[in-house]
Amino acid sequence: MEISQYIKELLLLNDCVIIPEFGGFVANYKPATIENNQFFPPTKEIAFNNKLISNDGLLINYISEAEGIDYFNAKQKLDSFVEETMLNLERNRNVYFDSVGYLHYDSRENLQFEPQLKQNLLVESYGLQNFSYEKLYQRQMPKPAIKVEYREPVPVIFQQRKLKKLAIAIPLLIAMALIPMKKNNEYLSKSDMGLWETLIQSTPTAPIQTQEQNLTEKSINVTTAPEIEQLKYFIIGGSFKSEENADKYIQQLKEQGYNGQNLGVFKGLNRVAIKGFSTMDEAQKELNSLLSKNPASGVWIHVNP
Structure with missing residues (x-):
């Protein structure tokens, strides 16, 4: 070997x-x-x-x-x-x-x-x-199809929100729905209700006239509203950060036959009342009437201390 x-x-x-x-x-x-x-x-x-x-x-x-x-x-x-x-x-x-x-x-x-x-x-x-051996390749797995369900949007009639978020815009809705839109374009451009102008113009509403106002027009006798000191319950139509805008809103209320009042500044906003009442029952009755006609108005009752 x-x-x-x-x-x-x-x-x-x-x-x-x-x-x-x-x-x-x-x-x-x-x-x-x-x-x-x-x-x-x-x-x-x-x-x-x-x-x-x-x-x-x-x-x-x-x-x-x-x-x-x-x-x-x-x-x-x-x-x-x-x-x-x-x-x-x-x-x-x-x-x-x-x-x-x-x-x-x-x-x-x-x-x-x-x-x-x-x-x-x-x-x-x-x-x-x-x-x-054969080289292993990553298998491309098809992604599962995602089924998309289309649902019709549900219109929101009214949703209660915090007062801090709605104190400027929402409270004016009922007032602007009740008051004709004559001579208020300038007010809307400066107020918080400017974005509602188109909606309100497309759905005009007639001002609410009470039985006492009708009698006043026929008899041409003006009924003097009770002084603010004698009233305790008020229906608030809007709150404004600017006192100038609050005064313009009060002037428009007066042109429509409402004795609007600036109740003062609360939490940095001027509260403007549409009507005042001496009892809670009267104020609640009027509030229910306004909300039944326009649930999204956001009007509410202010109680003087």
Whole structure:
């Protein structure tokens, strides 16, 4: 059997096999790798070191046992192999070691080793082979269709909100619905009811005339309203931050036959009353009447302390 075969067999169980006066083969562990969708199991990488020339007896003893000869004859056989190998290298020939690789001199007379492992020399990887696999791609899952339900909008007739948010805009709605829109374009442009102008113009309403007012028009007798000090309950038609706007609103109420009154500033707003009453029952009755005609007006009852 050739010496190169003995070297391969020794590399299966050893990490270093030295050829006396020539060099040694060194095996290094290489973990499993994946390259180009191909799996490679763990193995041994073989390198050659020409400085390992000391005789450790491993290769000679193995030759002696394999061929059944004594140590001296085994050493002579190995020496002859080394001499022949050196001669082939000097002649620029490649020296092959079975299933391990080959040696040669490069252009600068440096000894080079090219590993060419034909089998995995790592015993722990016995039975494992290289294999290829298909590249996995992320599957594009179709998104579930979303069912959109279309619902008809529900008109909001009236919704009670906080007084701070409605104190400016909503309380004027009932007053502007009851009063004709003559000569009030300038007022609307400066007040908080400017955005309701189009709505009110499209749905004109006649002013409310009480039985007492009708009798007054026929008899041309003007009924004097009770003084504000004698009244305690008032129906508020609007609240204004500007006193000028409050006065303009009062003037419009008077042109329509209402004795509007500025009750003063409450929480930074001038409260303008449409009517005043001496009892709560009268005020509540009138409030119910106004709300039944226009539920979204936002009129309310103010009580003097």
